[in-house]
Amino acid sequence: MMKKITCFIGGILLLSFIGLKVQQNIFTYPEYWPKPIYDVTNNPVTEEGFQLGRALFYDPILSKDNTISCASCHLQASGFTHIDHDLSHGIEGKIGTRNSLAIMNSAWSDSFMWDGGINHLEVQALAPLTSDVEMAETLENVVKKLDTISFYKKMFYKAFQDSTITGQRVLLGLTQFTLMLNTYNSKYDKYIRKEVGGEFTAQEKNGLKLFRNNCASCHTEPLFATNEFKNNGLAVDTTLNDYGRMKITQNSKDSLKFKVPTLRNIQFTKPYMHDGRFETLQEVITHYTNGVQQRETLSEELKKPILLSHREKVNLLVFLRTLTDKEFLFNKRFSFPKALITEK
């Protein structure tokens, strides 16, 4: 009996600890998550820095002709990606070559973009900012433009105690906003934390089991991603001839390998894959069960076919929907800042 009481008290204590968050300034994450890869002590996230980054993220001033902002291809309601566009477009209707990635839990990534060409969160924004088919601007010119606007001079002063605008500070501000885009309040998270609202149905439980057996080696909990590059068996789109990671490493072993993206909020981040070829999750699952192309660099995990019955596919889909975090997708702190209209 005594043993049972001890276990019960221990359990309660454990649960109360599980609910705790790690907090570094205003950057928070669940205590049971791995330590972030990004070192927030180098760029502590403050309310002022976050708001500066938020204004920059939503301001088309970052593009050459002031028409495209980061948010143009990274919409909050779709998990900060570009819904309904297989390939993202930039200024003057120019079309890119890849599907925009969702922005979430970025502090746990050690590289960015589908090919991992970017090695640090702070310099990630430089890629779309300078790409000819995206914002086609230079950081130098962004600094010049911002420097003429008193709204930004004030915001930089608040964030850095100095109104001097530099390229580094533009990037650090954007990083602070991006660092806050963390999602860990989906039904799945509540299920793991045994919180109210996290009660799984039998179908969802079965879907989780199927997920763990078939998908989790690459889309690993709790981030549902790994910092790895895999060839997931997609046929080459000959209109793009995109060989992914190989472009960066110049190593044929990396041919057709792309970053393993997170599956969090996957219900809303369509279309799917690096070239946005699949419109629905059903198509994605069917690819993994029936469409995998055998190639030399194919991921080991996919060499053995994934076999799922129709019922199992449905269960898996139902589980994937538990990764939706509406508190994140509709959090007003991450939406367009009215100050850009009222104060700028």
Next chain:
Amino acid sequence: MIGNLKVISSLWLFMFFNMSFFGQQLNEDFKIKIQPVFNEETLQKKHWYISETGDSIQFNKVRFYITDFKFDLAKNTQQEIINNAVLVDAFDEKTLLKTLKIPLNRKGGGLQFSLGISGDLSESGALSGDLDPTNGMYWAWQSGYINMKIEGLSPSCPTRKNKFTFHIGGFQKPYPTIRSLSFPIKENQKEITLVVDVATFLNEVDLKENHSVMIPGEKASKLADLSVKMFDVK
């Protein structure tokens, strides 16, 4: 204070190392004068030069990073002058003189430095000053610094507007492009003139075949090997 933490910590380290490093006092000025030339001539923008291979050449941009200065000390130790990444622009006079604070009791021997940015700095995110990406020496699509840019035009180049563009960079194996240089200095020497002869580089490049390198890789690595030959002291 917040976003400046990197700068502040760098400054703190800089001051700390300036004040004392293995007991050395860093309180003597050492001047590095940089003198860009084409053979014997001072290098000028948009001025025609003729290379040994007979190519007519104009230069629009010659920029490079020098970093990680080290001085030999007594007792066979070395003094590293940290946090010194200097961006040199051959056509910007104010970048052609650099004053370093160095230890008093150094002995004659060597001055060493690197041509290019280390892998560590290339993986450190957004940096400030000469390393701020606004300087146009940073690759956005594949993180890392461009260690050297040599741009210009020559009728020998079968390219649009006869342009040649050499952006030498990349820090990852097997093709890192940072290179080390070392020059002797005397015990009481307080300045050094670094002659950068661009002709040495262009004399060994066949502009008909090699006129555009703008990504890391084997070609960039070979050009990096070539680029160190441009440097000499006077």
